[in-house]
Amino acid sequence: MRELRVCPLEWNDSRRKRRDCPHEWNDRRRERHDCPHEWNDSHRERHDCPREWNDSRRERHDCPHEWNDSHRERHDCPREWIVRVREPVECREMPNDRLRMAVAALILAIVAAIPRAADRPWTEIRGADVIVFGQQSPRTLRDVAVQIEQFRAVVGQLIAGARQPQSLPTEVYLFDTERAMRDYVPLYQGRPAALTGYCHCGAPDEISVIVAALSQYRESTSIIYHEYTHLLMRNALRDVPVWLNEGLAEYFSTFNLRSNGREAEIGAPIPNHVAALHDDFIPLPRLLAVNRTSPLYNERTRKTIFYAEAWALTHYLLIGRPGGSETLNAFLSEYANGADSGPALEKATGLSLSAIERELRGYVSRPLTLAVATDFGPAMTRTLALAERVATDAPTAARTLAPAERDARLGEIQLRIGREEDATKRIEAAAAAGQSNAQAQLVLARLRLRQQRNADAMLLVTKAATLAPDDFAAQYLYALTLLRGDGDHSDASWPTDRARAAREALLRAVRIRPGSAAAQAWLGYADQQEGTRLADAKDATEKAIALAPGRLDYALQLAEIESQLGNADDARRLLTPLTRAGDESIAHRASQLLVTLNRTQAPVAPTLELVPRETLDLRRPSYRLREPRPGEQRVFGELLEIACGASGVRFRLRVDDREIAAPAKRMEDVELTSFAAAGQTVVCGPRVPADKVFLTRAADGTTVAVEFMPKDYVP
Numbered sequence: 001m002r003e004l005r006v007c008p009l010e011w012n013d014s015r016r017k018r019r020d021c022p023h024e025w026n027d028r029r030r031e032r033h034d035c036p037h038e039w040n041d042s043h044r045e046r047h048d049c050p051r052e053w054n055d056s057r058r059e060r061h062d063c064p065h066e067w068n069d070s071h072r073e074r075h076d077c078p079r080e081w082i083v084r085v086r087e088p089v090e091c092r093e094m095p096n097d098r099l100r101m102a103v104a105a106l107i108l109a110i111v112a113a114i115p116r117a118a119d120r121p122w123t124e125i126r127g128a129d130v131i132v133f134g135q136q137s138p139r140t141l142r143d144v145a146v147q148i149e150q151f152r153a154v155v156g157q158l159i160a161g162a163r164q165p166q167s168l169p170t171e172v173y174l175f176d177t178e179r180a181m182r183d184y185v186p187l188y189q190g191r192p193a194a195l196t197g198y199c200h201c202g203a204p205d206e207i208s209v210i211v212a213a214l215s216q217y218r219e220s221t222s223i224i225y226h227e228y229t230h231l232l233m234r235n236a237l238r239d240v241p242v243w244l245n246e247g248l249a250e251y252f253s254t255f256n257l258r259s260n261g262r263e264a265e266i267g268a269p270i271p272n273h274v275a276a277l278h279d280d281f282i283p284l285p286r287l288l289a290v291n292r293t294s295p296l297y298n299e300r301t302r303k304t305i306f307y308a309e310a311w312a313l314t315h316y317l318l319i320g321r322p323g324g325s326e327t328l329n330a331f332l333s334e335y336a337n338g339a340d341s342g343p344a345l346e347k348a349t350g351l352s353l354s355a356i357e358r359e360l361r362g363y364v365s366r367p368l369t370l371a372v373a374t375d376f377g378p379a380m381t382r383t384l385a386l387a388e389r390v391a392t393d394a395p396t397a398a399r400t401l402a403p404a405e406r407d408a409r410l411g412e413i414q415l416r417i418g419r420e421e422d423a424t425k426r427i428e429a430a431a432a433a434g435q436s437n438a439q440a441q442l443v444l445a446r447l448r449l450r451q452q453r454n455a456d457a458m459l460l461v462t463k464a465a466t467l468a469p470d471d472f473a474a475q476y477l478y479a480l481t482l483l484r485g486d487g488d489h490s491d492a493s494w495p496t497d498r499a500r501a502a503r504e505a506l507l508r509a510v511r512i513r514p515g516s517a518a519a520q521a522w523l524g525y526a527d528q529q530e531g532t533r534l535a536d537a538k539d540a541t542e543k544a545i546a547l548a549p550g551r552l553d554y555a556l557q558l559a560e561i562e563s564q565l566g567n568a569d570d571a572r573r574l575l576t577p578l579t580r581a582g583d584e585s586i587a588h589r590a591s592q593l594l595v596t597l598n599r600t601q602a603p604v605a606p607t608l609e610l611v612p613r614e615t616l617d618l619r620r621p622s623y624r625l626r627e628p629r630p631g632e633q634r635v636f637g638e639l640l641e642i643a644c645g646a647s648g649v650r651f652r653l654r655v656d657d658r659e660i661a662a663p664a665k666r667m668e669d670v671e672l673t674s675f676a677a678a679g680q681t682v683v684c685g686p687r688v689p690a691d692k693v694f695l696t697r698a699a700d701g702t703t704v705a706v707e708f709m710p711k712d713y714v715p
Contacts, residue, residue: 122401122409129166133409134174136214138398144172144217148210151225151255154264155232158318158325159248162232164547165515168476170208170228173413178213184410185211186417196220199227200416205480205518207473211413226253235517235548237332239582241341242290242297244331246307247314267319273308277364280305284357287313288341291582316363321349338580404434408443415447423447431460438468442477449481457481465505472512476519479505483526499529499643517547521554528561529643531685537561552578552586559590560644563597564684571597592668623675625707631699635660636715639691639706644684651703653695662695664703671705675713 125132125141127149132141148170156163175181182192197212197220208231212220229249233240240248254268282296287309290297296306317331318324327348334344342353349356401409411426427440427447434440445460458481465478482502506523513519524540527533541558548554559574575597578590628634637655649664664670672682692713696705 122406124399124401125397126169128169130170130172132172132174133401134214135176136174138396140214141174141398144174147257148172148228150257150264151228151252152232154255154266155229155252158328159233159236162236164235164517165513166231167205167235167516167518167548168207168473170210170231171409172210172212173409174212174214174217176213177215181211181213183419183422184413184417187419197224199224199231200413201227201231205522209413209416221255222253225255226250229253233550235550237550239336239550239552240332241288241335241582242292242294243287243306243310243341244314244328247310247312250307250311251314251318267315270308270311273311274364276305276308277312281361281364282306282309284313284353284360285342288345288353312364313360316360317349320363321359323349336577338577402434402437404430404437404440406430408434408437408440412443412446415443415450420450436467438464438471438474441467442474445477445481469508470512472509472516472519475505475509475512476516476522478502479509479522479526483522483529499526502526503530503533515547517544517551517554520544520547521551521557524561525557528557528564531641534561534565538565552581552583556586556590556593559593563593568597592666623707623709625694626671626673626696626705628696632696632704633699634694634696636692636694639687639693639695639708641686642682642684649684649703651695651706653693654690662697662701662703670703672708673705674708676708676710 120135122133122135123138123141125138125145127145129152130145130148132145132148134141134144152162152166173184175184178196185192185195185198187193196216197210199208199210201208208228210224210228212224226249229252230245233245233248250270250273252266254266254270256265256268257263258265282305286296287306290306292298296304314328317328321327331344331348334347335341339347345356346352351359407426407430411423411430414420414423414426424447427443430437431440431444441460442464445457445464448454448457448460461478461481464474468474479502482498482505503523503526506519506526509519510516510523520540521544524537524544527537527540538558538561541554541561545551545554545558555574556578559571559578562568562571562574572594575590575594579587579594581587581590625634635653635655637653637660639651639653640659641650641652643650643652644667649667649670651662651664653660653662667682689711692709692711694705694707694709695703696707698704
């Protein structure tokens with residue numbers, strides 16, 4: 001990140017090896033200073049400097065002897081020393097006892113005056129798609145925000161969909177050192193893992209979090225950019241083979257900004273991969289056939305030959321042969337249309353697989369493989385000019401976090417990485433101290449959901465949404481909790497009433513962040529569940545697909561809505577390619593819906609015919625009901641609604657004077673029986689008029705059977 005200039009003696013910090021440097025030096029974050037010895041700033045150790053100097057953060061002071069505090073190591077300082085906000089003190093000869101007492105008093109005053117890391121405030125800087133939190137200066141936080149926003153812009157130059165706004169902003173948490181972030185890294189064999197940074201990039205409808213140590217930021221960026229590339233591609237591309245998904249992530253992991261953010265370099269050789277390719281090589285057809293269940297992929301270490309060769313093939317296609325990104329986009333187009341990787345690659349390149357493999361073997365054996373400290377030449381990397389710097393908050397717009405919000409956010413990091421005991425203490429204390437802080441209440445709600453205390457969680461997300469009506473995250477996460485149900489099998493307000501409340505929250509979220517594909521898609525889902533706004537559901541879901549064309553679940557949702565609207569041809573057009581999706585759950589669901597659609601005379605929502613069961617011809621009819629099995633429970637009531645969606649099915653019943661909601665993963669998992677008219681069908685949506693049913697649930701609350709009774713039935 002810096003160029004070394006000359007400086008009169010050797011210097012050292014946590015990111016460099018000691019070097020002799022005969023004169024002063026400078027980098028893009030500091031003013032040039034004349035200092036004939038070593039010097040220090042907030043990231044470095046203090047060193048002796050026998051002349052006065054000053055920068056924007058310190059004043060020069062004289063000090064009679066050595067000193068030490070929590071931020072520095074002890075050094076001999078015969079004249080001057082550097083610390084904040086003190087007046088010069090002259091050194092005089094004193095008797096040894098008096099001198100020691102004076103020095104001790106001075107050291108105590110210094111330690112008391114310098115804030116500990118735990119006492120320094122946390123600050124927030126916002127970009128369009130990233131929020132950076134840290135205890136560093138606002139300018140430093142802004143530099144990191146710009147770098148991550150620029151990375152997204154660079155990926156977008158190759159993958160068009162990556163230019164779209166992210167559904168949710170990525171949160172970045174910066175710590176000064178690796179030691180400072182020990183409480184916020186996953187445990188390995190009971191101890192904090194040796195990580196300088198990581199990306200907790202989960203489901204695309206959830207907020208992704210990057211955690212990094214600033215002192216080793218350069219070392220951790222390759223991991224961060226690898227995972228962040230996956231996140232960007234998930235929204236941008238509908239279906240990507242595993243080799244290309246990992247190859248692109250490795251290719252972009254070498255991203256580096258230059259020329260004060262005006263240029264970006266990508267495609268630098270990765271020494272570990274180059275070394276692995278010298279020792280081993282996977283035949284190309286085998287590499288292209290790898291999927292997510294292959295043993296080769298599930299070795300899970302990025303040093304394996306699979307990752308190395310996936311990177312090499314991607315590098316070769318983008319930089320090592322003519323066509324570059326045009327070839328890659330041609331391949332993706334063929335693959336999206338149903339071609340396997342091999343034929344798609346042959347058509348995109350105009351070469352046979354054997355010819356591609358010969359070229360690839362030659363490519364990885366070039367001198368570029370000495371990827372340690374040599375000049376690889378212009379052909380081995382690509383430099384992209386960036387049209388303009390991305391928009392982020394100015395340092396003056398930084399916001400200081402309240403202590404309750406700070407502790408809640410740090411606790412949420414621990415909750416994400418499985419350090420639940422530490423997280424619970426921190427989050428509960430933060431929420432208790434910040435009763436009026438929306439973020440603290442929201443994080444406590446997530447903890448309660450993890451603990452399966454769903455009723456408590458529902459109260460907390462409702463409170464957070466009320467406290468922060470103009471906060472996107474509060475409104476969005478409140479709506480998700482309502483729509484998902486999150487394991488609550490008995491809440492009387494689910495699903496129709498919850499869908500209405502969720503819709504109102506999502507409308508607020510969309511007004512705050514109109515480019516959020518996830519908010520648009522969940523708004524469509526809420527309209528779909530309400531049952532009376534199918535046209536609105538279609539409109540919102542189409543907007544979501546335009547923003548995130550790679551989301552296959554959005555296409556599946558649109559197909560369900562088209563089916564409910566009676567647009568069978570449009571539903572089939574959407575479902576047919578989804579049956580070939582690499583995501584097995586999407587492919588399975590699409591196949592089921594297509595079968596149902598094709599056998600239904602009047603296309604509606606996913607329907608199942610009920611199997612009539614004979615009755616005994618007695619004076620008062622009796623019915624041979626399904627016998628409950630061990631652990632099952634059967635209830636009688638009125639079926640008010642069947643809510644269907646990507647998250648499963650729920651049956652809403654009125655039982656006596658209360659309502660219950662009974663879930664099932666799939667309609668096909670429920671045994672449906674009718675003692676009413678033959679040919680009756682089950683259609684997703686409100687049941688008007690309500691059906692009289694017996695509903696049987698397993699011990700875990702899952703619906704296993706629904707038996708429809710005649711309308712005049714009296715139990």
